[in-house]
Amino acid sequence: MFSEAHPDSQRADRILASIRREEARSGRGLLKIFFGMAPGVGKTYAMLEAAIQAADKGVEVVIGVAESHGREDTMRLIGRLPRLPMKKVAYRGVEMEEFDLEEALRLKPRLILVDELAHTNVPGLRHKKRYQDVEELLAAGIDVYTTLNVQHLESRADTVQDITAAPVQETVPDSVLAEADCIQLVDIAPDQLRARLREGKVYGAPQASTALDHFFRESNLTALRELALRIMAEKVDHELTEVRTISGDRSIWRSGERLMVAVGPSPFSARLVRWTRRMAYALNAPWIALSVDTGVPLSPEQQQRLDANLELARRLGAEVVVMPGSDLAETLLRMAFLRNVSQIVVGKPQESYLWGLLRPISLVDKLVKGSGQIDIYVVPAAPGTGRSRWKSWHRERERNGRDYWLAAGVTAAVTVLGLLMAEFTGYFAPGFLYLAGVVGLGFFIRSRWAVLMAAALSALLWNLLFIPPVLTFKIERLEDALMCVFFFLVALSTGRLTSRLRVREQEEREREKKTNALFLYSRAIASAADVPSLVSVAVAQMSQIMGVRMAAMVPVPVSPGLKLCETGEAYPMDEKEWGVASWCFKHRQAAGRFTDTLPVAEGFYFPMMSGERCMGVLGVKVEDGERLTVGQRDLLESMGAQLALALEREEWRAERAQRRLMEESEKLHRSLLDSVSHEFKTPLAVIEGGCEKLAGRAAAAEEREEFTEIMAAARRLRRLVKNLLDVTRLESGALRPRLDWCDLGDVVECALAATREARRNHPVSVSLPPDYPLVKADFSLMEQVLVNLLLNACVHTPAGTPMTLKGGADPVRGQVWLDVHDLGPGIPPELAESIFERFRTTRPGGLGLGLPIVRGFMEAQRGTVTLVPVPAGTCFRLVLPLVEHDHVPEE
CATH class of the missing domain: 3.30.565.10 (Histidine kinase-like ATPase, C-terminal domain)
Known part of the structure; x- marks a missing residue:
C-alpha cells in the first residue's frame, strides 16, 4: 500500500530523471543483453550473428570472451571475428584463462563481445565479477554485447532454485538488466531444447543424460521460459509507462489489459473490489485500487471503512494507490492515462429521481465524456446497500454547514456595505463588492455548493436592491441584464477556481510536510553512529512526526527472539504484545490493532523489510478512539523501510570490520606459522641426526631405545612442521x-x-x-x-x-x-x-x-x-x- 504523488509532479520528476540519465549516458557505451531461459537456447550464437552483421556494416568488432562449449556452429562464427587474447592467471598452481580487461581498454574497439555476464573472475583480477568488467567497458565508451540466463538474476535466483532444486552460485544485480539499452530474448521451445541436449549440442553425453533428468526437465524449462517472458514483459511495461509519462500522451495503447477500480469509504466499495478481482483474474490482467483523497475530513466510521476496503484490495492482489485530488472524475482519468489503464470500474449507487434532476452531470457521465478509448464499467449496487443521493447531499450539507453560514454572512455584510455606498457610487460599485466577496469566500470555504449559493445570492440581491427599478427583479436595460448574467457566471467560476486553488495549496502543503518529515528523518538516522543510537533516534523522530507512541524490536544475534530497543517513551510490552510482535517478525506481515490478524492487541505492528530480509518490527500505539489513516500507515511503512535499510547498512559495516579484522588476524597467523616453521627445520634436523649417531654408538640397549624414541619424536615434529609449511603454501598461493x-x-x-x-x-x-x-x-x-x-x-x-x-x-x-x-x-x-x-x-x-x-x-x-x-x-x-x-x- 502506498501513496502516489500528484501526476503532474510525477511526470516532471520522470522527465528530470530521464534528462539526468541521458546526461549520465553521454560518452557511455551501449549495452545489449541476449537473454535466455537456460543454457543451450542459442544466446552466444545470436550474439555472434548480431556482431557479424555489425562488422559487415563497418563497425570495429572484437571478441573479448566467447564460449563455444565445443559446438561447431558457434566455433565457425567465432572464427569470422578478431579475438582478443585471453589473460592467463595462475590460481592455486593451475593456469586459467580470463577476460583481459586492460587489453580491451587499451585497444578500445567500437564493439566488444563479452559472453557469460554472471561469470566470477579468478581471484587476483581487477574485479570480482565479469559484469563489473562490463561496467568499466561501458564507462570507457565501448559498446558491449553479452549473454545472460534468467537464473543469474539476483531477484530470481531463489525462484529458480525452488523450481529446479539446483543452487544458483553466480548472480548479477537486477540493475544491470534495468540499465541495459537493449535486451533481446533468445527463446526456444522446451522440447526443442531437450532435443538439442540429446544430440549433444549443449553438454557431453554423460552430462546431458544427467541434465535431462534434473535441470532440463520439461516442467522446469516451461517454468523458466514463463519467468523469462514475464521479466521481458515487466521491462517493456516500465519503459512504456515512462515513455507515456514523459510524452504526456493521453491515448490508451491496448498492449495489455489493466483494470482500475475507484475505492472510497462507501460499504459498496468492497463489492466493487471483489468484482474487479474476478474480472482481472478472468483476463489475467493486473489491477489498481485507487482512493482519491479530496481533503474532506472523514468521520471515524468512514475512515475505518476506507481502510478496510483498501486492505481488502491489497489482500486480493491489487496495487493500492492513494492520490490527492479535488475532483474525483478528473483524478481517476489522470491516473488511468498515466498508467495506461484500459478499463475503469465504478459503482452505480441507487439515487432518487430528484437528485438526478438537481445534478444531471454525474461521476459516470464525466468519466464517459473524458474516457476516450478507456472502457467504463458501471456496477450496480446490491439491493439495500445503496443510499439515497439526496440523503448523501443532505449529510454533506450538514457537514459543511459552516461554509453555508459563512457564505450567507459575507453576502449579507457586502449587501449592507453596498447599501451604504450606493447613493454615492451608483449601482455598479456594489456589483464589484459582491464579486470580491465571492472570490474571497473561495479562500476560506471548500464546498462548491456554498460558493454557488453565494454567487446566486449576490446576483439576485444586486438585481433586487441596486439595479433599477429597485426592489423588483425586472431589468429594463439590456446591458444591465447582460451585466447581471455575466456577473453571476464570473462570480461562480472565479469563486470555484479560487476554492480549487486553495485545495491544491493545502494538498501541496501536506505533501511538502510529508517530504520534509522524511528528509529530517533520513538526515537523523544517517548521523547515527551505531545500531542502538540509530534505532533510538529513528523511533524518537517517528514518534515526534506521527504524534504516537512507538517501539522498535530487533532480532537478537544469539537467539531467534526479539529485543525491545530504547524508545524514549513508555511502551509497555506484556506477553500478548510480544506474541503479536513475534508473529509479525516470523510471517513478515502486519498484525495487531487495525488488522485482521490478532486484532485484540493494543499496538499495531509491522515488519521493517529490506528486500527479502526482515530487520525487525515497529510497534505503534495510538490513543483510545483514534485510528491510523491510510496516509499515516504509508508514511510509517516508508520510514520503517528506511530504518531497515539503515540497520542492514550498519550490519554490513560491522561485518566488513569483522572481516577486515579476521583477514589481518589470518595474515598475522600465517606469518607466525611460516616463521616458526622455518625456524624449527634446522634444529630438528640437528636433533634427529645427533640422536641417530648417538644410538649407533650406545652400547646399552636401554640407551639405544631412549635415543630411538627421541629420534621418533623429532620425526613426528618434523612432519608437523612440514604440514604447517604446506598449509602456508596453500593459503598464500605459492604452491605451483x-x-x-x-x-x-x-x-x-x-x-x-x-x-x-x-x-x-x-x-x-x-x-x-x-x-x-x-x-x-x-x-x-x-x-x-x-x-x-x-x-x-x-x-x-x-x-x-x-x-x-x-x-x-x-x-x-x-x-x-x-x-x-x-x-x-x-x-x-x-x-x-x-x-x-x-x-x-x-x-x-x-x-x-x-x-x-x-x-x-x-x-x-x-x-x-x-x-x-x-x-x-x-x-x-x-x-x-x-x-x-x-x-x-x-x-
Whole structure:
C-alpha cells in the first residue's frame, strides 16, 4: 500500500530523471543483453550473428570472451571475428584463462563481445565479477554485447532454485538488466531444447543424460521460459509507462489489459473490489485500487471503512494507490492515462429521481465524456446497500454547514456595505463588492455548493436592491441584464477556481510536510553512529512526526527472539504484545490493532523489510478512539523501510570490520606459522641426526631405545612442521604443482616405503588394475597425499587394523580414482565435510592439518578427495581427471 504523488509532479520528476540519465549516458557505451531461459537456447550464437552483421556494416568488432562449449556452429562464427587474447592467471598452481580487461581498454574497439555476464573472475583480477568488467567497458565508451540466463538474476535466483532444486552460485544485480539499452530474448521451445541436449549440442553425453533428468526437465524449462517472458514483459511495461509519462500522451495503447477500480469509504466499495478481482483474474490482467483523497475530513466510521476496503484490495492482489485530488472524475482519468489503464470500474449507487434532476452531470457521465478509448464499467449496487443521493447531499450539507453560514454572512455584510455606498457610487460599485466577496469566500470555504449559493445570492440581491427599478427583479436595460448574467457566471467560476486553488495549496502543503518529515528523518538516522543510537533516534523522530507512541524490536544475534530497543517513551510490552510482535517478525506481515490478524492487541505492528530480509518490527500505539489513516500507515511503512535499510547498512559495516579484522588476524597467523616453521627445520634436523649417531654408538640397549624414541619424536615434529609449511603454501598461493605424466603405481610404492616404519602394525594390500592409465599430476604432491592418508589411518585405528589401496578408471566420466580404505572405527556421516577443515581433529593432541593438506594438494592438481560411504571403516577416494593422450613417452 502506498501513496502516489500528484501526476503532474510525477511526470516532471520522470522527465528530470530521464534528462539526468541521458546526461549520465553521454560518452557511455551501449549495452545489449541476449537473454535466455537456460543454457543451450542459442544466446552466444545470436550474439555472434548480431556482431557479424555489425562488422559487415563497418563497425570495429572484437571478441573479448566467447564460449563455444565445443559446438561447431558457434566455433565457425567465432572464427569470422578478431579475438582478443585471453589473460592467463595462475590460481592455486593451475593456469586459467580470463577476460583481459586492460587489453580491451587499451585497444578500445567500437564493439566488444563479452559472453557469460554472471561469470566470477579468478581471484587476483581487477574485479570480482565479469559484469563489473562490463561496467568499466561501458564507462570507457565501448559498446558491449553479452549473454545472460534468467537464473543469474539476483531477484530470481531463489525462484529458480525452488523450481529446479539446483543452487544458483553466480548472480548479477537486477540493475544491470534495468540499465541495459537493449535486451533481446533468445527463446526456444522446451522440447526443442531437450532435443538439442540429446544430440549433444549443449553438454557431453554423460552430462546431458544427467541434465535431462534434473535441470532440463520439461516442467522446469516451461517454468523458466514463463519467468523469462514475464521479466521481458515487466521491462517493456516500465519503459512504456515512462515513455507515456514523459510524452504526456493521453491515448490508451491496448498492449495489455489493466483494470482500475475507484475505492472510497462507501460499504459498496468492497463489492466493487471483489468484482474487479474476478474480472482481472478472468483476463489475467493486473489491477489498481485507487482512493482519491479530496481533503474532506472523514468521520471515524468512514475512515475505518476506507481502510478496510483498501486492505481488502491489497489482500486480493491489487496495487493500492492513494492520490490527492479535488475532483474525483478528473483524478481517476489522470491516473488511468498515466498508467495506461484500459478499463475503469465504478459503482452505480441507487439515487432518487430528484437528485438526478438537481445534478444531471454525474461521476459516470464525466468519466464517459473524458474516457476516450478507456472502457467504463458501471456496477450496480446490491439491493439495500445503496443510499439515497439526496440523503448523501443532505449529510454533506450538514457537514459543511459552516461554509453555508459563512457564505450567507459575507453576502449579507457586502449587501449592507453596498447599501451604504450606493447613493454615492451608483449601482455598479456594489456589483464589484459582491464579486470580491465571492472570490474571497473561495479562500476560506471548500464546498462548491456554498460558493454557488453565494454567487446566486449576490446576483439576485444586486438585481433586487441596486439595479433599477429597485426592489423588483425586472431589468429594463439590456446591458444591465447582460451585466447581471455575466456577473453571476464570473462570480461562480472565479469563486470555484479560487476554492480549487486553495485545495491544491493545502494538498501541496501536506505533501511538502510529508517530504520534509522524511528528509529530517533520513538526515537523523544517517548521523547515527551505531545500531542502538540509530534505532533510538529513528523511533524518537517517528514518534515526534506521527504524534504516537512507538517501539522498535530487533532480532537478537544469539537467539531467534526479539529485543525491545530504547524508545524514549513508555511502551509497555506484556506477553500478548510480544506474541503479536513475534508473529509479525516470523510471517513478515502486519498484525495487531487495525488488522485482521490478532486484532485484540493494543499496538499495531509491522515488519521493517529490506528486500527479502526482515530487520525487525515497529510497534505503534495510538490513543483510545483514534485510528491510523491510510496516509499515516504509508508514511510509517516508508520510514520503517528506511530504518531497515539503515540497520542492514550498519550490519554490513560491522561485518566488513569483522572481516577486515579476521583477514589481518589470518595474515598475522600465517606469518607466525611460516616463521616458526622455518625456524624449527634446522634444529630438528640437528636433533634427529645427533640422536641417530648417538644410538649407533650406545652400547646399552636401554640407551639405544631412549635415543630411538627421541629420534621418533623429532620425526613426528618434523612432519608437523612440514604440514604447517604446506598449509602456508596453500593459503598464500605459492604452491605451483608441476604436472607431468605419472604412474600411480609408482606413487603408491614410494608412499608405502616412506611410511614403512609408522605402519609396522598395519598390514596393507594393494589392488591396482594392470591397465591402470597414466595421469597428469605432480609426483611429489601425490606421494605426500598418500603418505598423509596412510599416517592418518595408522594414528586413528587400533594396531593390527588392515588397510587396502584400490584403484580404477571411469572412461565415461573421464576420471581415474584411488581408494585408501581402512577397517577402523570409521567417521560419522555428519563429519564427512568438516574433517577437511583446518585444525579439526577427532583425537586429543592432534592439530588436524593432514586432511586439509590432502584436499589442497588434490585441488591444486585439478582433482578431488571425498569420503566414500562403506559398510565398515573409513574410505577416502582420490580422483584425478583422465587426460586423453596420443603418445606417452617410453620412459
